[in-house]
Amino acid sequence: MSSAETAPADPSADPRDGAPQFVLPLVVRLEKTAPPARTDALETAARAVLTLLADERAEGDGAWAAAVRDWQDARIRKVVRRARGAEWRRACGLPGITVTGATAEVRVFPPVPLDGWPKELVKLQVSGTELDDPAAPAPPAPGRPVLWLNPGLGMSAGKAMAQAGHGAQLAWWALDDAGRKAWREDGFALSVRTAGPERWAELTSSALPVVRDAGFTEIAPGSCTVVADHPALRARA
Template identity: 80%
Template sequence: AAGDGPPPAAEVRVFPPVPLDGWPKELAKLQVSGTDLDDPEPPPAPDLTGPVLWLSPQVEMSAGKAMAQAGHGAQLAWWELDDAARTAWRAAGFPLAVRTASAERWDELTTSGLPVVRDAGFTEIAPGSCTVVADHPALRRP
């Protein structure tokens, strides 16, 4: 029946930021465009026992921009984790979910002390816009 089994999965590979003329050949030939598709149904609620990258409900982003911001969020979470939490996340295969936060939840998240991605404003959105909050169980305040 529809909805049975695990949800579809995707993989993300993150490269550190580099000047345009220093891009690895794998990146130089890639372009993300034409991927703004409507979801036929809302995604399931994320498993809050694992990391969740919360997208801003207040900032309109293309699919490519949202992917880049999610990658930045994953990096920020990694940098904030201690060695034990990094080891555990790696051993689990780096699971994470990406969801758009509700407006109410977004206000809580951006003041929670969790890592926040703030855009530099070079492309689609205004400088300083909060685009993603990286919510990892090991980073949550009690």
């Protein structure tokens, strides 16, 4: 799987690079006999990020709050790794939250220093895995958030999972308290879909949150990867 980091148009000028760098680890369960569907894995990863951000341990004086603040003060790096069998069981023994989809299981952990991964996670593989959808995803549910992927970028499953997590996080930051509460009560329902070219042009010219990648892996720096189309944000755009 892969990593993703948000970036401004000129990453070299970003003052966040002077801060200590943290990363949000996500681990997707990938058993040989039952891999998850790609779209479900992307959606589950996005919901996992939201679930951690909304957790009381990540807020105020919570046990994870300082790590979350340090992470958000720098680039919001996310790294997706894969595990199966005993690897997955060891990962589940660490503090974190497991979020399940129709076919996917993703565990999200509180942020860790970029070079300070727990030993149970550091050896998990990052690259070399791809996921497929057994059938074309259904149209997004009307009236609910959609994280639209750039149709012109070919991203690995891990890269796309991290980018979907970024999109969900930018939407969360942009919402007011009432919007966050409503989304939480709806179980962080969302869809991840690839936009058509014309739709993508419309989305990127709107005032909706746009993820721009830092370009450390797979794609060029500053590439627009995801637009977070949340109905509450569209109403204000």
